[in-house]
Amino acid sequence: MGVIASIPERPFPAPPEPDLTPAEMVARAEALVPALVARQAETERRTYYGQDTHEEFARAGFYRILVPRRYGGYEFGIDAFMRVTMALTRGCPSTGWMFCLGASHALAVATLLGERAQDELFASGDFICPATVVPGGTAERTADGNWLVSGVWGYCSGAPYATHFMGHAMVAPEDGGEPAPMLFVARRDQWTRLDDWGRALGLKGSGSHSVRIDGALIPDHLTLSGHLSQITVTEETPGHILHENPEYGGGQLSFMVMEDAVLALGMAQGALDAYEAVMRTRTTPFPPIVPRTEDPDYQLRYGQAAGMIATAEAAFLDSVRQWRETCARGPAAVTKEREMRIAAICDEVVRLCWHAVEQHLFPTAGSSAVRHGERIERIWRDMSMFQTHAGVSTFLATIAKRELARARFGIE
Incomplete structure (x- = not known):
């Protein structure tokens, strides 16, 4: 038996459809394939999939597949997420790409960040958080231990309907050594989406716009020292303890x-x-x-x-x-x-x-x-x-x- 998660002060919401199964979720994605095929050109012209498609994804529960059930998500795991992504991409590569790289980072948040951070980030249930692996910009420590973050990050697939953004800023050590990356998560009201996508050879409709942040105050509990790809989980993770689900480890x-x-x-x-x-x-x-x-x-x-x-x-x-x-x-x-x-x-x-x-x-x-x-x-x-x-x-x-x-x- 895993470590018992702390009891929240307030009840968290149930998923919109408590009895929904992973198989039904995947079937919903597969049923959308013909419509996505028909709208490929429109999606490319817009540079991201339409508002009505986004709303249909939300109703279907796609943005909650990896969100913990504790927060009103479905917690279906990566098998269901990958099968949904496969189906959407089969219909429209741009749509599948934008969905996947926007919704996938719920797993990272639910695995690596602590309870306080997760309580804040998953408060709305749906979670769309584009991320970039290339560090950029700067992060400066404030007097109260938080961070002022500024910079521009490119290729933020999923930005048009995002609820958050996950990036890596460079932090200069106090001892004067080489700057090192720091992972952070910013709320949607803390960044601006630039109108700079659609001129690439392909994936024109993937919503891979740049994100600009001008001096946003990022709480320390929404940051992690290091790069997402290099964070080890072999000791244990906050998410595994909190949710008692090994996939959050x-x-x-x-x-x-x-x-x-x-x-x-x-x-x-x-x-x-x-x-x-x-x-x-x-x-x-x-x-x-x-x-x-x-x-x-x-x-x-x-x-x-x-x-x-x-x-x-x-x-x-x-x-x-x-x-x-x-x-x-x-x-x-x-x-x-x-x-x-x-x-x-x-x-x-x-x-x-x-x-x-x-x-x-x-x-x-x-x-x-x-x-x-x-x-x-x-x-x-x-x-x-x-x-x-x-x-x-x-x-x-x-x-x-x-x-x-x-x-x-x-x-x-």
């Missing part, structure tokens, strides 16, 4: 890269859907002129891509299983080697998905299928943009592999 770095993997998977599944539609409605370009579904070459291309994407899905879902089982074994089980092993799996998931689209689906869909605004063309742009993401091109591709070997062989 899991590795944050491995969870972060699992987000990369599920987004790649959803995009690739959407590309395969679009390719299937092309096969069912078009004929071969050279004699014998037959439906593409009957042509051996198109059958082969579809089968190759489908097999790669199915393999990626199987690997990804097993990484979710590994993450959850590691949590269940207790904080000491969340070692660097285990986290890096999950990261290595996620890298293979991303690569399989990208190669399925880039090598098999996009080149053979036909010129009319990759004109601007067509579904396969849009997914190719989105996945090309995704390949430049630092989490994919730098961390998963190189750092994670080296760190896995170093952890295995005990090399610091």
Whole structure:
């Protein structure tokens, strides 16, 4: 039995639908796929998904999947969250990206911050908190021990409907050493969203705007020394104690890269859907002129891509299983080697998905299928943009592999 959480002074609200199940939640996301496909162009033009879509997500409970039940959340865990993200991304990569990177950080807050912080941050139930991994700006200690934070942070996916923002500011040590990052969480009224998104190659509708903070006072209990990706949980976490749920004691770095993997998977599944539609409605370009579904070459291309994407899905879902089982074994089980092993799996998931689209689906869909605004063309742009993401091109591709070997062989 875990440590009993303290009894709150006031009762916390029940979830809006107390009897809702994870399977029903996932089914709601899957049912939205056709509508999200139809609105892809509109979402790109706006640079984020619409207010009505946001409200539908809120009614469906998507923003409460990872919020602890103590605060009116569903506490369904990462399996339900990843399956919902996969479905939304299959319909619209920009929408899935914006949702995932806005709603996912409820897990970090519920895991790493103390009871006082969680009481404040989860007060509204829905929790949308974009974050950036690149430190920026400055944080200066006030006389009463809090922090004045200023700066501009880019690529804050999920900013348009956010309730909070999580960033890293640089703190200069009192002894004059090198500045070090500090994680902080700011309320929505403490920052400004800049109108600077939509000009990138892909993911134009992902709501990845910059955030500016001008001298916001951040309470000390809403900060953590260090970088989110480097905070260890092997000793114990406030969230595990408070909620008696092992998933609020899991590795944050491995969870972060699992987000990369599920987004790649959803995009690739959407590309395969679009390719299937092309096969069912078009004929071969050279004699014998037959439906593409009957042509051996198109059958082969579809089968190759489908097999790669199915393999990626199987690997990804097993990484979710590994993450959850590691949590269940207790904080000491969340070692660097285990986290890096999950990261290595996620890298293979991303690569399989990208190669399925880039090598098999996009080149053979036909010129009319990759004109601007067509579904396969849009997914190719989105996945090309995704390949430049630092989490994919730098961390998963190189750092994670080296760190896995170093952890295995005990090399610091």
